[in-house]
Amino acid sequence: MTTIEAPTRPAADSIGHDRLRRLMARGTAFLGSEVAIMAGAMSWVSERHLVSAMSNAGGFGVIACGAMTPELLDAEIAATKALTARPFGVNLITMHPMLPELIDVAGRHGVGHVVLAGGLPPAGAIDRIKATGAKVICFPPTLAFAKKLIRSGVDALVIEGMEAGGHIGPVSTSVLAQEMLPEIATQLPVFVAGGIGRGEAMAGYLEMGAAGVQLGTRFVCATECIAHPNFKKAFIRASARDAIASVQIDPRLPVIPVRALKNAGGELFTAKQREVARSLDEGQIAMAEAQLQIEHYWAGALRRAVIEGDVEHGSVMAGQSVGMVTREEPLADILNTLVDEGAHALERRAG
């Protein structure tokens, strides 16, 4: 009888690990970490504990600033620094009204990497970050944007597909990677995000020219993560098809889709959109304010699920890789599993 052997854990000095180290070299040099795996910032989730655990385990943690005030960000960075001596980054949302002040806070702490999320950076933001000595990382939604950002002086890019949890674009990770990596990966480090649940996929993107990867969903059930037990349980129970994109109900109110586990909160979002669209129609608010209200809605709904544990009415943002999250485990174990899976895949491919 033929038996199929489960992959054994390759030794850290195996051919596969060696190949993985070489493929990640540009990413690890850029991040200052041992492995070129970033834990993408997740609002309410990516605070001092998860971020320091990620960086201490050899990866790269990123604080989610979200809607924090400069004072709160200041405290969060200080607390993270007390928990790790390793590099970590800060994720700032471009539409935050106090973006310049937040950049200055990160600069005063000597944060080495600032990730700008949520749209094209406003004029001056990239230069302001670079003046603090930090490296700038952005998310290009298209190849044209990527080229524009490179011309503006960004130091690295994250290309994120629609399989990801949270706010998403319309194109899948596999297509973005094929379109963008051959064109830009020689110019600067490019990290691939969205739908990565196992190391084999990570190895594939590295072989295509990525400098590293960014995962979010896979790290939510880390023991160190402060998310409410109900939030983690919802992840452990869910399968890929439960992580669905929100639907826009009014063509005049363009909302960026959000991928989250389906629950009663979906209907609350529909009601919120109707309410905001009505205010827009009646001229009570302008488009920018309407969009800001939608973003505040998401921040509140996510907090309700992550912190309060109301996974029925809150927003359980999760990517399609959620089906590969099967238990709560220490962050270092998750990271080691990804590395071993990647190394094993590369060893097999080497023949």
Ligand SMILES: Cc1cc2nc3c(=O)[nH]c(=O)nc-3n(C[C@H](O)[C@H](O)[C@H](O)COP(=O)(O)O)c2cc1C
């Ligand atoms: C619960 C949750 C919250 C998120 N919040 C943010 C955020 O505040 N800023 C951001 O840039 N990305 C955010 N993301 C995206 C992650 O940083 C990361 O890019 C994404 O999760 C990667 O795809 P994956 O979920 O398929 O691993 C969030 C993702 C999740 C699951």
